[in-house]
Amino acid sequence: MNENPADLAPELCVLIAAVLGLVSGLFLLRTGQWRVAVICGAGPAAGLVAAGVAATRDDLMAFESLAIDPVTHTVRFAVLGTALLAVALAAGQVRDHPRESEHYVLILFSALGTMALGASSDLLVLVGAYLLASIPAYALAGFGKDAPGTEAALKYYLMGALLGVLMLGGVTLLYGVGRGTSYMTLRENLGDAPAVAVAAGVVALLAGLLFKAGAVPGHFWVPDVAEGAPASVAAFVTTVPKIGAFAALYRIGAEALPPGAAGWPALVATIAAATMTLGNLAAFGQDNVRRLLAYSTVAQAGYLLVPVAMAGRTDLARPALLFYAAAYAVTNLGAFAVVVATGRDDLRGQTGLLRSSPLLGLSLVVCLLGFVGTPPTAVFVGKVLMFGAALDGGHAWLAVVAAANTVASVFYYLRWIVPLFRRPDGLGDHPDAGQPGTGQPGTGQPGVGRPGRGATAVAVTAAAMSLALGIGSGIALAP
Structure with missing residues (x-):
């Protein structure tokens, strides 16, 4: 125990940077608020350094409810790194x-x-963390105050x-039958509790976490937010909160529930397949393309389950x-x-991206092929590990379903990749042709114009990280 x-x-x-950013924003002119972006970017950057130091220490339990172990270390690195990129991505839009x-x-x-x-290892802390991760995201989703964003x-x-x-x-029910809220206490006591009550509590508990993960049946918000919210917000809410949700789901299955309780493997495997x-x-x-990516994130949630x-x-x-979550x-x-960089949401508007901006187009190809699981990207390694876990866990049927879905996904990713190589000729007469990098209709500009530099830098960095994780997976996965 450690306090x-x-x-x-x-x-x-992160907390200190958020508070400093909020206070600083009260005293800055509108044209000077970019300084808050610097403060809020410094927080995750400093957090990455602190997380690297913490990862070298032994595992421990902080304040009786937060586990500091390899799961927490990975979540920290993934969340802090992507949050830093999300702040950089948002800076150009707001x-x-x-x-x-x-x-x-x-x-x-x-x-x-x-x-x-x-990091939560207590149901009450889990609920508090769920609310802290969710409420700011609700505000971000409606930040634009336009009709689709508000809806x-x-x-x-x-x-x-x-x-x-x-x-x-579900938390209340599990607390009642498990005589506690810490995962250790629940694991000791739920084995003697009524099976029906445990199953009902687990299903209800899953409802909130599956919502955060964007998995069935809590996935309906994903395409609407991805399309209606500002693109930088869509990038954040479909990426960062999911990391914590999957880690929390894993902890419940591995640390809170006795083996086989509530039919956990069969229940979650069925949800994963669906x-x-x-x-x-x-x-x-x-x-x-935003809705396409949204449903792609739903499919990826299935693989992660x-x-x-x-x-x-x-x-x-x-x-x-x-590894899959980070990838x-x-x-x-x-x-x-x-x-965000192109400012175009329609597939046709992405035509010729590899010709107009080779670096940006190549980054997109790396990311889309990465979703499929093409080597040497990071998701490829994640999928190999995922298939191995399913087979080693005695669920060969689930590995077959995942393999079939992986093959099927190639077709809609190719629908986006193929236009990138074409010439943008003739798009200027299309009524939806937009101004370069803005997505504004009716200006007669063909294809993709000059992309935003900040968003381009984020895209290139993310694609490079995907390749680096894939190529260096042997080091990352070393015992």
């Missing part, structure tokens, strides 16, 4: 906005909640509130989940960064 606040140094770095400083602060608070979600934020909030209440009911299949089928007919289902059944489950995070953020 040293220094053990939470990465989280404190520059000189009346609420620019609040935008950066909301990103950090949601990231802080996500890190707490991944998306409302759906996001209502679904989160409903499934969050169900999660609270999630990846629905996400891929829905993505086939999408012409809007495979090692969650195998928690406690195979030693491959934890490395498969953690997914950089890949998804990179793909959304390309959408």
Whole structure:
């Protein structure tokens, strides 16, 4: 047991940066709020350094409810790195906005909640972390205050509130039958509790976490928020909170529930199969690249649930989940960064990107092929580990379903990749042809114009990280 606040140094770095950014924004002119972006970027950067130092120490339990172990270390690195990129991505979109400083602060608070979600080893802390990760994200989704953004934020909030209440009911039920809220206590006591009560509590608890993960049946918000919210916000909310959600799901299966309780492997495996299949089928007919990416994230959530289902059944489950989650995070953020850079949401508007901006186009190709699981990208290694976990855990049928879905996903990713190589001739007469990098209709500009430099830098960085993780996976996965 340890009650040293220094053990939470990465989280404190984010918290301090968020508070300083919020206070600084009160005294800065609108044209000077970019300084808040620097402050809020420094927080995750300092947190990465602190997380690197913490990863060299022995595992421990902080304040009786937060586990500092390899799961927490990986969540920290993934969340802090992607949050830093998300702040950089947002800086170009909200520059000189009346609420620019609040935008950066909301990103950090949601990231802080996500890190707490991944480290939680107590149901009450889990609920608090869920709320901290969710409420800022609701505000971010409606940040633009336009019609689609407002509608998306409302759906996001209502679904989160409903499934969050169900999660609270599950926490209450498990507390009653398990005689405690810590995962260790639950694991000791739930084996003697009524099986029906345990199953009902677990299903209700899953409701909130599956919502955060964007998995069936809590996935309905994903395409609406991805399309209606500002593109930089869509990149953040479909990436960062999911990392903590999957880590929390893994901890519940591996640390809180006795082996086989509530039919955990079969239940989560069924949800995983449904999630990846629905996400891929829905993505086939999408012409809007944001909705295509949204359903792609739903499918990826299905793949990530495979090692969650195998928690406690195979030693491959934890490395498969953690590596895949980190790989997914950089890949998804990179793909959304390309959408931000081009300012075009329709597939036709992406025509000729490799000709007009080779570096940006190549980054998109790396990210999309990464989603498929093409070597040497990071997701390829994550999928190999995921298949291994399913087979080693005795769920060969789930590995077959995942393989079939992976093959099927190639077709809709190719629908986006192929136009990148074409000439943008003739697009200027299309009524939706937009101004370069803005997405404004009716100006007669062919194809993709001059992309934003900041978003391009984020996209290139994310694609490079995906390749680096894939090539260096042997080092990252070394015991």
